[in-house]
Amino acid sequence: MVTQKIISVRDVEPEDLPIIHEIAEESFKDPYPLSLLKHIYETKPEGFMAAEIGGEIVGYLIGLVRWSDVGHILAIAVDELHREKGVGSALLINAIDRLKNNGANRIRLEVRVSNEIAQEFYGKIGFKPRKVVPAYYSDGEDAVSMEYKCK
Template structure:
């Protein structure tokens, strides 16, 4: 059974392991701790048998939600855990009165683009040179109906 709960400080080392497994330039543990302190409503983890296997980090900017990071343990992907995390984030953002939510994804990250398209996001723009290595970020957006 997988359940989704708010992250705690003790989850940071595992979240970092998942970040490092999933991204070229992972957020370091200190930054993850800072994000947890800044956005306590916006840091959720998926837990299975006492183990953290995925997480989502998000924040609000004006009337919109911004997904900062989302990842699922590599060998447990494609089992709807990512979709569940996103759904919980959506619920929270909707309750906070947000009109929509957006995220950036690497141009080369085709699996994640397919995932977001399946979740109802549309590509709305390009953030040129968004990533540290100069790669463009594609901006995906979805409205949140009440």
């Protein structure tokens, strides 16, 4: 018998921020500090989504509408033990729907040039490379700016 774990996506609550920060720290070279996550949450709580399996937060996404019609994915990360199980896809698809419903006609994100796995993941969802942004990250690495055109 095969058991399938159900992924649920929900709004983030303030008490979720420490676990979100832990996931960010294990996922990124230069994660947002907890103080910045709290600030973003306090100003735009609707931009935060958490993915759960069995009541445990296993991933998160921060996505906001900027410039009235452009969605921007600021961060997406999945706990190491739950990668390649559909968690990132569930978060991104939910975020696309939410951003579209909030007026976005296109959605952008940045990803490290060296992170080919993430670029491939975003490409499968429908994001296309736009341009390279030189020295985007604090360590000087370039970013690939990618865009999804909402239908």
